[in-house]
Amino acid sequence: MRKLVPALLLLCAWAFAGNPRTLAIRNAKIVTVSGPVLGKGTVVVRNGLIEAVGADVPIPAGAWIIDGEGMTVYPGLIDAFSTVGIPSLAAPPTTAGRGGRNQTTPTQTPAPAPTPAAAPVTPAKGPEDRPATTSWVLAADEIDPSDRRIESVRSAGFTTTVTFPTRGIFGGQGSIVDLASEERAGEMVVVPAVGQYLAVSRGGGVFGGFGAGFPNSLMGYIAYIRQVYLDAEHYKLVKEAYARDPRGMERPPYDRALEGVLASKRILLPANRVVEMDRMLRFAAELQQPAVLYGMREAYRPEAAPLLKKFGSPVLVSLHWSEAPRDPDPEAYRTMRSLEDVDMGPAAPGLLQKAGVPFALYSDGLEKPRDLQRAVKKAVDAGLSRPDAIRALTLSPAEIYGVADRLGSIDVGKIANLVVTKGDLFDDHTQIEMIFVDGKQYKPAPEPPAGEGHGTDEQPGANQ
Amino acid sequence: MRQVWILALAALAPLYAQPIVIQNATIMTVTKGTLQGSVVIKDGKIADVGEKVMMPQHATIIDAGGQYVIPGIIDCHSHIAVDGSVNEGTVSVSSMVNIKDAINPEDIAIYRALAGGVTTANILHGSANPIGGQTIVLKMRWGKDAQGLIFEGALPGIKFALGENPKRPGNPPGGRFSTQTMPARYPATRMGVEDTIREALNEAKAYKAEWDEYGAKVARGEHAIPPRKDLKLEPLKEVLEGKRYVHAHCYREDEILMLLRVADDYGFKIRTLQHALEAYKVAREIGASGTGVSTFSDWWAYKIEAYDAIPFNAAVMQNNRIVISLNSDDDELIRHLNTEAAKAMKYGGVSETDALAMVTINPARQLGIDSRVGSIEVGKDADLAIYDKYPLSDYAKVQKVLIDGQVYFDRDSDIGGRPAKALEKQKLIDKEKKSQPKPSAGGRPVE
Numbered sequence: 001m002r003k004l005v006p007a008l009l010l011l012c013a014w015a016f017a018g019n020p021r022t023l024a025i026r027n028a029k030i031v032t033v034s035g036p037v038l039g040k041g042t043v044v045v046r047n048g049l050i051e052a053v054g055a056d057v058p059i060p061a062g063a064w065i066i067d068g069e070g071m072t073v074y075p076g077l078i079d080a081f082s083t084v085g086i087p088s089l090a091a092p093p094t095t096a097g098r099g100g101r102n103q104t105t106p107t108q109t110p111a112p113a114p115t116p117a118a119a120p121v122t123p124a125k126g127p128e129d130r131p132a133t134t135s136w137v138l139a140a141d142e143i144d145p146s147d148r149r150i151e152s153v154r155s156a157g158f159t160t161t162v163t164f165p166t167r168g169i170f171g172g173q174g175s176i177v178d179l180a181s182e183e184r185a186g187e188m189v190v191v192p193a194v195g196q197y198l199a200v201s202r203g204g205g206v207f208g209g210f211g212a213g214f215p216n217s218l219m220g221y222i223a224y225i226r227q228v229y230l231d232a233e234h235y236k237l238v239k240e241a242y243a244r245d246p247r248g249m250e251r252p253p254y255d256r257a258l259e260g261v262l263a264s265k266r267i268l269l270p271a272n273r274v275v276e277m278d279r280m281l282r283f284a285a286e287l288q289q290p291a292v293l294y295g296m297r298e299a300y301r302p303e304a305a306p307l308l309k310k311f312g313s314p315v316l317v318s319l320h321w322s323e324a325p326r327d328p329d330p331e332a333y334r335t336m337r338s339l340e341d342v343d344m345g346p347a348a349p350g351l352l353q354k355a356g357v358p359f360a361l362y363s364d365g366l367e368k369p370r371d372l373q374r375a376v377k378k379a380v381d382a383g384l385s386r387p388d389a390i391r392a393l394t395l396s397p398a399e400i401y402g403v404a405d406r407l408g409s410i411d412v413g414k415i416a417n418l419v420v421t422k423g424d425l426f427d428d429h430t431q432i433e434m435i436f437v438d439g440k441q442y443k444p445a446p447e448p449p450a451g452e453g454h455g456t457d458e459q460p461g462a463n464q
Numbered sequence: 465m466r467q468v469w470i471l472a473l474a475a476l477a478p479l480y481a482q483p484i485v486i487q488n489a490t491i492m493t494v495t496k497g498t499l500q501g502s503v504v505i506k507d508g509k510i511a512d513v514g515e516k517v518m519m520p521q522h523a524t525i526i527d528a529g530g531q532y533v534i535p536g537i538i539d540c541h542s543h544i545a546v547d548g549s550v551n552e553g554t555v556s557v558s559s560m561v562n563i564k565d566a567i568n569p570e571d572i573a574i575y576r577a578l579a580g581g582v583t584t585a586n587i588l589h590g591s592a593n594p595i596g597g598q599t600i601v602l603k604m605r606w607g608k609d610a611q612g613l614i615f616e617g618a619l620p621g622i623k624f625a626l627g628e629n630p631k632r633p634g635n636p637p638g639g640r641f642s643t644q645t646m647p648a649r650y651p652a653t654r655m656g657v658e659d660t661i662r663e664a665l666n667e668a669k670a671y672k673a674e675w676d677e678y679g680a681k682v683a684r685g686e687h688a689i690p691p692r693k694d695l696k697l698e699p700l701k702e703v704l705e706g707k708r709y710v711h712a713h714c715y716r717e718d719e720i721l722m723l724l725r726v727a728d729d730y731g732f733k734i735r736t737l738q739h740a741l742e743a744y745k746v747a748r749e750i751g752a753s754g755t756g757v758s759t760f761s762d763w764w765a766y767k768i769e770a771y772d773a774i775p776f777n778a779a780v781m782q783n784n785r786i787v788i789s790l791n792s793d794d795d796e797l798i799r800h801l802n803t804e805a806a807k808a809m810k811y812g813g814v815s816e817t818d819a820l821a822m823v824t825i826n827p828a829r830q831l832g833i834d835s836r837v838g839s840i841e842v843g844k845d846a847d848l849a850i851y852d853k854y855p856l857s858d859y860a861k862v863q864k865v866l867i868d869g870q871v872y873f874d875r876d877s878d879i880g881g882r883p884a885k886a887l888e889k890q891k892l893i894d895k896e897k898k899s900q901p902k903p904s905a906g907g908r909p910v911e
Contacts, residue, residue, distance in 0.1 A: 127695070214552070217549035219566040223695055230693045283565075
């Protein structure tokens with residue numbers, strides 16, 4: 001019998017080589033997020049789920065045991081607004097020409113999100129052409145497990161992204177995706193449809209936005225979206241009437257654009273300035289759609305939190321803080337607002353937390369682990385407590401998308417997405433040791449050479 | 465910065481709660497003559513005007529000795545306070561878009577207009593389309609949010625445009641042999657402009673009939689599915705029903721007559737002809753149609769259709785009993801519409817009151833808000849501009865501007881507040897410089 005146990009263990013080790021179905025991390029500090037921090041405890045993972053967690057839980061026989069002495073276990077981070085998994089939506093690499101540009105002027109640079117690939121062949125002549133609408137698309141159907149960004153953001157501690165198809169005005173629905181590698185895309189999807197991505201641009205270019213057609217102004221975008229929702233409502237009405245009694249009634253046509261709109265649980269709307277928050281919150285209320293706002297560059301302003309609270313919409317705060325222009329023209333005029341954006345931007349999460357506005361943080365194109373760490377640190381230095389920072393990247397996004405029953409904290413029965421670190425997450429010298437996605441272990445990719453600075457040169461909330 | 469604002473608000477708050485009396489001023493009421501005396505403001509409205517007034521208790525006194533009070537200036541044609549483009553130029557009929565959706569209450573042009581005595585402006589869509597977007601009347605309540613700027617109760621409008629601007633996209637640069645790929649947009653001619661407007665109105669008529677039929681069915685108690693709501697045709701239906709004003713950008717006499725005939729054919733009225741630099745040629749016809757004119761004092765020759773203009777245009781309208789206003793159409797010109805009115809006196813010999821009316825009560829009439837604003841009369845909104853000198857002079861400077869009895873611009877506190885604001889800004893600039901990484905390349909440190 002005594003010989004049998006090691007033999008069985010050996011067998012187990014062989015059967016699950018590199019991929020044990022059961023594992024336990026013991027003697028580690030455990031930040032559950034949903035409850036108190038355990039100074040020393042054990043997490044047991046079986047079949048990709050958290051089986052047990054506590055100061056004193058038995059380790060099942062045959063489990064792969066990881067000694068967590070000196071380590072901290074966190075729930076896997078969730079990037080609440082991302083395009084990771086859809087390689088064609090990666091922000092274009094920007095290496096040149098970032099020096100002189102004033103990054104913080106309110107006039108946004110052209111957004112990277114709507115790519116020319118989506119432009120219709122013939123320019124839209126009006127809203128009836130439904131330009132730039134692919135509302136029926138699900139990110140889940142476009143996930144490509146070979147996207148190189150999966151490894152990159154996972155190395156920063158993200159185990160989950162809420163990935164959106166960001167082409168066009170009604171881009172399609174976002175999906176919650178677990179960043180496992182070498183899986184079939186379908187196995188990575190946690191929830192296929194969590195909300196419709198909407199782009200609202202200021203427009204104004206000579207050749208127009210999407211394929212040089214309608215719309216090409218902020219008010220055009222709004223009118224277009226409004227018309228689509230009116231149409232969807234009418235479509236539903238007619239469809240239901242036809243379903244009740246088709247006899248003698250003209251058959252209503254099938255419209256996938258409106259089907260996609262009707263199938264969306266919530267909408268994601270861009271808002272960086274307070275003026276835009278006010279506008280988008282009112283717009284969502286008019287459309288009677290639950291909304292999540294993204295961007296939030298000016299959420300530090302005293303007007304922002306009360307406004308957001310009044311409407312009760314959760315918000316996604318970009319970690320891509322406004323930065324002072326590098327090597328600026330000394331004669332260049334800086335507005336007071338642009339100076340405040342740089343000075344106060346990272347204070348926004350702390351202020352939202354204090355005001356009780358539900359919010360999550362998102363990477364907004366920052367892909368390198370160090371950049372992400374630095375960006376979160378900035379918010380912590382500006383007043384966001386560490387536990388709140390972690391919550392804003394774990395349980396809060398899970399709650400915003402209604403998946404807190406399976407993601408966002410270390411609780412029994414939830415998906416085993418974990419980050420194991422040496423040191424506190426978001427400290428300058430913290431090392432991420434291991435990442436677990438669906439109970440599978442990943443090692444962080446080696447750090448890129450230092451001194452490369454930030455990954456992208458885009459504006460906060462550049463997806464708008 | 466924030467402290468400055470709080471101080472400013474704290475200073476303003478009692479002004480709103482308490483009655484205000486503006487004393488010892490020359491009051492140019494526009495509709496009831498000019499007098500020396502006081503204006504009493506209660507609850508945001510003008511409570512009394514006269515040489516002698518009943519002094520309310522606990523009133524805040526504004527001593528305007530040697531100064532002039534006029535009604536807040538109203539600009540019938542402006543494009544300030546709009547986020548993004550003022551043109552949805554991709555379509556010939558862009559009536560589905562609404563300036564109301566794109567109000568930017570933080571546009572500094574609002575404050576600058578305020579500092580020029582303007583209290584209300586008609587914010588129009590651009591002139592890129594024969595039928596443009598929906599318009600909105602705003603009060604210059606600097607500091608309020610978008611909803612707080614809207615002139616509550618003012619009838620909404622829509623922009624029409626004739627002539628060169630709307631037909632330009634039909635004629636892409638380089639003409640037929642152009643290698644540019646810009647797609648041409650119908651129409652390309654003035655004939656096409658008229659056709660586009662008529663087509664759209666025909667559609668609107670059919671749309672209205674559809675809804676009327678539905679309404680009748682519902683009234684009969686029938687169970688009916690409502691027609692599809694069309695955001696392009698909704699405002700045009702309102703035009704046909706007289707529930708929405710048409711403000712039409714135009715220059716030439718022929719196109720003015722064309723539009724008046726079109727409106728006649730479809731049974732509605734054009735509320736104002738905007739610019740209308742050749743209106744003096746067809747003053748009798750415009751007068752007969754009951755249409756207002758909003759023009760420039762002496763701004764012309766910036767394109768072919770704007771050559772045949774005269775500085776007497778406004779005076780000719782006045783003499784033909786047409787409701788005539790002078791507008792800015794410009795972020796800069798909006799800051800001195802008082803001198804634009806003065807030009808009507810200089811060039812056209814109109815009276816002081818008539819000139820002032822062109823930037824106050826006349827635009828108010830054109831926008832259908834004359835029961836609320838445009839003159840200093842008991843019961844009207846306390847929208848007032850106080851000038852240090854005779855306001856129809858180049859040398860006059862705005863001292864204070866009140867909207868709804870609240871001070872929104874005060875020259876002294878603006879100037880007085882500048883050093884503190886500059887300091888605040890310098891602090892942030894210094895802080896930012898300090899946090900910047902030191903330049904690493906080049907040279908040894910100086911010893």
